[in-house]
Amino acid sequence: MASKRIAYFYDPDVGNFHYGPLHPMKPQRLSITHSLVFHYGLHKKMQVYHPYRASAHDMCRFHSDEYIDFLQRVTPQNIQNYTKLLSLFNVGDDCPVFDGLFDFCSMYTGASLESAVKLNNDHCDIAINWSGGLHHAKKFEASGFCYVNDIVIAILELLKYHSRVLYVDIDIHHGDGVQEAFYLTDRVMTLSFHKYGNYFFPGTGDMYEMGAESGKYYSVNVPLREGIDDEMYMHVFKPVMQSVLDFYRPNCIVLQCGADSLGCDRLGCFNLSIKGHGDCVKFVKDLGIPLLVLGGGGYTVRNVARCWCYETSVLTAEEISNELPYNEYLAYFAPDFSLNPEISTKQENLNTKQYLDSIKQFIHENLRHVAHAPSVEMQDIPPDLINLETIDHPETDPDVRNNGDEERRAEHANEYYDGETDQDKEDGFLDV
Numbered sequence: 001m002a003s004k005r006i007a008y009f010y011d012p013d014v015g016n017f018h019y020g021p022l023h024p025m026k027p028q029r030l031s032i033t034h035s036l037v038f039h040y041g042l043h044k045k046m047q048v049y050h051p052y053r054a055s056a057h058d059m060c061r062f063h064s065d066e067y068i069d070f071l072q073r074v075t076p077q078n079i080q081n082y083t084k085l086l087s088l089f090n091v092g093d094d095c096p097v098f099d100g101l102f103d104f105c106s107m108y109t110g111a112s113l114e115s116a117v118k119l120n121n122d123h124c125d126i127a128i129n130w131s132g133g134l135h136h137a138k139k140f141e142a143s144g145f146c147y148v149n150d151i152v153i154a155i156l157e158l159l160k161y162h163s164r165v166l167y168v169d170i171d172i173h174h175g176d177g178v179q180e181a182f183y184l185t186d187r188v189m190t191l192s193f194h195k196y197g198n199y200f201f202p203g204t205g206d207m208y209e210m211g212a213e214s215g216k217y218y219s220v221n222v223p224l225r226e227g228i229d230d231e232m233y234m235h236v237f238k239p240v241m242q243s244v245l246d247f248y249r250p251n252c253i254v255l256q257c258g259a260d261s262l263g264c265d266r267l268g269c270f271n272l273s274i275k276g277h278g279d280c281v282k283f284v285k286d287l288g289i290p291l292l293v294l295g296g297g298g299y300t301v302r303n304v305a306r307c308w309c310y311e312t313s314v315l316t317a318e319e320i321s322n323e324l325p326y327n328e329y330l331a332y333f334a335p336d337f338s339l340n341p342e343i344s345t346k347q348e349n350l351n352t353k354q355y356l357d358s359i360k361q362f363i364h365e366n367l368r369h370v371a372h373a374p375s376v377e378m379q380d381i382p383p384d385l386i387n388l389e390t391i392d393h394p395e396t397d398p399d400v401r402n403n404g405d406e407e408r409r410a411e412h413a414n415e416y417y418d419g420e421t422d423q424d425k426e427d428g429f430l431d432v
């Protein structure tokens with residue numbers, strides 16, 4: 001297969017935010033991932049971009065104005081003035097207010113949005129944004145460490161040029177925010193593999209959740225028990241993906257690669273190896289369908305960085321050594337200093353082949369209701385959300401900062417944005 005054109009988005013500031021010392025979400029994992037990617041030389045195989053920063057206007061493509069306005073205003077210093085809104089928007093413990101919160105959202109969302117624009121314009125075959133994939137955020141509220149749902153916003157952009165978008169989620173948690181947004185439409189199929197049961201967060205994602213109205217059968221859920229290993233995961237991932245591809249025939253795929261499905265994750269309880277997780281990415285990449293690859297959960301920081309670096313090598317089809325190159329975070333990788341250490345746990349695998357086969361069968365039967373092409377004729381294509389002309393400058397050195405041209409970009413973005421075409425409903429479901 002001819003080598004792919006890959007766009008890689010990284011903002012050198014994105015790893016400098018802190019949710020708080022005891023909070024399991026560590027944005028620093030993004031700096032460490034990038035350091036591995038860079039020191040393995042993988043950046044030479046991709047176009048590296050310093051991403052666009054999403055405006056409040058961009059975020060309101062999905063979220064309510066009141067919620068985004070609140071995110072823009074609230075700071076650790078003025079938080080006591082917002083007690084009512086904090087509980088209204090579910091901001092507090094899991095989703096704390098921290099310094100630079102809005103800038104953080106703006107960075108990871110801008111990178112996903114620009115990825116979508118690049119794919120729409122056929123400027124790449126694969127776009128990678130490890131800082132994105134915050135799949136729990138809802139239209140009116142934060143949830144599960146997620147504030148702005150960059151995935152929904154990127155998919156809305158992709159829908160301008162792609163009639164059928166497939167969303168695939170291999171984070172250990174259910175991709176509830178994305179599923180909810182597109183629950184009523186056949187323009188997006190959401191497929192989530194996740195731990196389900198015993199009140200595991202967020203509590204949704206039973207296989208009987210399958211979409212409604214025009215979206216009936218276009219939400220697909222694979223509820224798994226704890227302890228699943230590589231072999232069993234592939235035993236369900238491949239055939240379910242194959243059924244989805246056969247019946248839905250997507251012309252674009254968004255893959256959320258949450259790394260909390262790895263063994264030894266601080267919050268997760270699956271038992272995947274980095275190679276096993278990466279095999280899912282390889283399977284999707286080898287389909288040759290335009291692909292947006294995103295991060296997501298992942299709370300054992302050293303393994304998140306290993307996993308997403310390894311997956312960058314899979315996407316660029318570069319073999320890389322198991323011995324980690326010298327990098328400023330090397331101490332994190334003691335004692336083995338390797339890319340693919342043994343991370344399986346002694347945890348019992350509560351999934352059985354029989355259980356997985358019954359899920360596969362159920363999903364296959366449901367998918368038979370899915371027409372090959374949804375009843376959508378592509379209308380006149382609306383203008384791009386952001387103007388590619390102003391942002392199409394790959395960084396030659398990924399560590400060199402841009403010098404304040406974000407404001408200029410943002411102005412252009414607003415100029416070309418047509419807010420009047422928004423058709424989102426009040427209930428959080430999108431009408432696309």
Ligand SMILES: [Zn+2]
Binds near residue numbers: 172173296297
């Ligand atoms: Zn997760």
